Amino acid sequence: MAKKKAFKAESKRLMDLMINSIYTHKEIFLRELISNASDAIDKLYYKALKENLSDVKKEDFKIELSVDKENRTLTIRDNGIGMSKEELENNLGTIAKSGSFDFKAEHDKEEEIDIIGQFGVGFYSAFMVADKVEVISKQYGSDDAYRWYSENSDGYEIINYGKDGYGTEITLFLKPNTDDENYDEYLETYTIERLIKKYSDYIRYPIMMQVTEEKKKEDSDEVETVVEDKTLNSMVPIWKRSKSEISEEEYDNFYMDKFQDYNKPLEVIHTSVEGTVSYDALLFIPSKPPMNYYSNDYEKGLQLYSSGVFIMDKASELIPEHFRFVRGLVDSQDLSLNISREMLQHDRQLRAIASRIEKKIKSELLKMLRTEREKYEEFWSAFGTQIKYGVYADFGSHKELLQDLLMFYSSKEKKLVTLDEYVSRMKEDQKEIYYISGDDVDSIDKMPQVELLKNKEYEILYLSDDVDEFALQMMQNFKEKTFKNIAQGDLDLADEDEKKKLEEESKENKDLLEALQDALKDQVSEVKLSARLVSHPVVLSAADGMSFEMEKVLSQMPEGNPMGMKATKILEINPNHELFKALQNVYAKNKDEIADYASILYDQALLMEGFKIEDPIAYADKIAKLIVKANV
Numbered sequence: 001m002a003k004k005k006a007f008k009a010e011s012k013r014l015m016d017l018m019i020n021s022i023y024t025h026k027e028i029f030l031r032e033l034i035s036n037a038s039d040a041i042d043k044l045y046y047k048a049l050k051e052n053l054s055d056v057k058k059e060d061f062k063i064e065l066s067v068d069k070e071n072r073t074l075t076i077r078d079n080g081i082g083m084s085k086e087e088l089e090n091n092l093g094t095i096a097k098s099g100s101f102d103f104k105a106e107h108d109k110e111e112e113i114d115i116i117g118q119f120g121v122g123f124y125s126a127f128m129v130a131d132k133v134e135v136i137s138k139q140y141g142s143d144d145a146y147r148w149y150s151e152n153s154d155g156y157e158i159i160n161y162g163k164d165g166y167g168t169e170i171t172l173f174l175k176p177n178t179d180d181e182n183y184d185e186y187l188e189t190y191t192i193e194r195l196i197k198k199y200s201d202y203i204r205y206p207i208m209m210q211v212t213e214e215k216k217k218e219d220s221d222e223v224e225t226v227v228e229d230k231t232l233n234s235m236v237p238i239w240k241r242s243k244s245e246i247s248e249e250e251y252d253n254f255y256m257d258k259f260q261d262y263n264k265p266l267e268v269i270h271t272s273v274e275g276t277v278s279y280d281a282l283l284f285i286p287s288k289p290p291m292n293y294y295s296n297d298y299e300k301g302l303q304l305y306s307s308g309v310f311i312m313d314k315a316s317e318l319i320p321e322h323f324r325f326v327r328g329l330v331d332s333q334d335l336s337l338n339i340s341r342e343m344l345q346h347d348r349q350l351r352a353i354a355s356r357i358e359k360k361i362k363s364e365l366l367k368m369l370r371t372e373r374e375k376y377e378e379f380w381s382a383f384g385t386q387i388k389y390g391v392y393a394d395f396g397s398h399k400e401l402l403q404d405l406l407m408f409y410s411s412k413e414k415k416l417v418t419l420d421e422y423v424s425r426m427k428e429d430q431k432e433i434y435y436i437s438g439d440d441v442d443s444i445d446k447m448p449q450v451e452l453l454k455n456k457e458y459e460i461l462y463l464s465d466d467v468d469e470f471a472l473q474m475m476q477n478f479k480e481k482t483f484k485n486i487a488q489g490d491l492d493l494a495d496e497d498e499k500k501k502l503e504e505e506s507k508e509n510k511d512l513l514e515a516l517q518d519a520l521k522d523q524v525s526e527v528k529l530s531a532r533l534v535s536h537p538v539v540l541s542a543a544d545g546m547s548f549e550m551e552k553v554l555s556q557m558p559e560g561n562p563m564g565m566k567a568t569k570i571l572e573i574n575p576n577h578e579l580f581k582a583l584q585n586v587y588a589k590n591k592d593e594i595a596d597y598a599s600i601l602y603d604q605a606l607l608m609e610g611f612k613i614e615d616p617i618a619y620a621d622k623i624a625k626l627i628v629k630a631n632v
């Protein structure tokens with residue numbers, strides 16, 4: 001009769017504690033047992049290589065799963081290195097004793113060994129779903145096999161046992177179902193397949209199970225039931241294969257399948273890094289933002305694998321906010337996982353990986369911009385706004401990283417251009433980067449302010465995204481060139497003669513301008529003769545500081561414009577327009593009428609800027625009065 005031995009008291013306590021508290025999901029027990037089986041095979045494979053064992057063949061290695069629904073058992077069988085009696089005792093009888101850790105420590109000096117186990121607790125997760133666990137093991141090279149058996153994790157016994165072939169066979173006797181927990185599900189093929197796909201798809205050895213499937217008969221529509229051995233895992237992860245062997249279609253299908261996107265990815269970034277922290281990363285830039293991209297539902301992050309074993313779905317630390325559209329995964333064997341493998345112990349390694357990934361994404365985007373312009377523009381239309389937010393966010397701390405990726409519509413090129421392209425084309429006398437904001441390119445192109453610069457052949461960037469001006473303000477300059485809103489402040493484009501002429505005209509019309517300003521004293525800070533208009537009669541400009549577009553964006557915020565920040569408005573009148581002569585005449589003939597004209601001009605200028613006018617009815621009545629006066 002075998003002698004029953006007790007777990008050491010502390011171990012028993014630790015075990016209860018562990019079983020109930022380490023893992024959030026009971027289902028990970030399968031991941032742990034499969035990882036152990038894979039480690040055991042790795043160890044034998046390693047031994048076979050070192051010792052030239054002729055009876056161990058790589059192609060024979062496998063992990064087999066079988067269920068017995070009647071007895072409610074699930075068995076995991078491997079043909080790995082197996083355990084001796086001492087090892088069963090030491091490794092399964094002592095919590096936090098990891099034979100795998102010791103193995104790795106022993107051989108690591110010689111070469112890098114990619115073994116999963118390290119804490120010596122994974123095995124006990126079996127007790128989350130089973131009340132009895134039986135382990136039958138035969139060590140490679142030994143004639144004796146043993147059976148380790150534990151009920152309710154309350155001690156264990158080891159007896160001699162018969163077993164063909166080396167390796168280990170673990171049978172879980174599932175717990176009875178409860179109101180909250182249906183343990184029977186672990187006997188179902190689809191649950192097992194799902195768990196293998198989720199956690200152990202990239203275990204290097206085949207995970208086999210006998211499955212019963214309905215299949216269409218060859219050359220007929222009849223369906224037959226077939227029982228066959230099925231390999232449940234894909235084994236070699238696509239990211240571990242060499243890039244040259246992977247077709248575009250394979251990448252696309254992998255992405256669409258794994259990240260549930262109907263569209264092919266716009267770009268695939270597949271990279272392997274060796275260094276203090278080594279990892280493989282397979283990243284995808286989607287071609288379109290997912291439906292929920294701009295909602296709180298969208299979670300950024302990359303999938304994280306440790307040596308091919310799935311750890312978590314959305315490791316958000318791996319991807320910065322400005323590249324949150326990137327999907328994909330990182331696989332590293334250098335992560336210090338916490339004991340449940342649900343979290344990482346140090347974010348130092350994660351930070352190191354994240355920072356390299358950020359640089360990699362940027363350099364791939366820049367390469368796309370240089371070599372595949374059309375594709376980049378497609379990217380830009382999908383995610384450009386995100387990049388611009390990135391420039392603005394965090395007080396501009398990412399602007400250096402992101403500025404080369406920016407694109408804006410150019411008045412001259414009539415397409416999107418980069419800031420670098422703009423600066424390289426700047427005219428010799430041009431000191432600033434000109435831009436103007438509005439609702440869309442077409443309406444901006446018609447704005448009175450652009451005419452003069454176009455005539456003088458300056459290039460203007462048309463900004464139509466809410467975030468654009470905020471991003472440029474945050475940047476302040478690009479390649480030492482400051483940004484200048486051409487609808488704001490002084491443009492300083494006039495030559496000396498033009499300046500002098502404007503000054504004289506302003507002086508001569510001082511009374512008229514004062515009368516206009518007096519009529520609009522609550523609306524504008526100044527009425528002046530304009531140096532920026534060509535064919536249009538009037539325009540509103542903003543003083544330096546807040547622009548009209550920024551004022552509009554702020555007032556659209558959910559909380560309104562809490563600080564009440566407004567642009568300072570200036571009404572500019574074109575001294576070379578017929579309208580100005582008309583105003584001079586009105587003022588000369590009947591000074592009282594000038595207030596009505598001032599209000600009409602101001603309302604018109606507001607409309608041109610896309611603002612609402614305060615009293616549209618009064619405006620319409622005044623226009624009607626003018627028409628009557630001129631024609632009746």
Ligand SMILES: Nc1ncnc2c1ncn2[C@@H]1O[C@H](COP(=O)(O)OP(=O)(O)OP(=O)(O)O)[C@@H](O)[C@H]1O
Nearest residue numbers: 036040091098099100117118119120121122123168
């Ligand atoms: N199928 C197996 N074949 C051979 N040895 C095994 C097997 N399963 C477990 N062992 C041994 O038992 C030890 C303890 O396993 P356990 O799963 O508790 O921890 P681990 O895999 O070492 O570490 P972790 O807690 O990180 O998974 C292993 O290190 C290994 O030496």
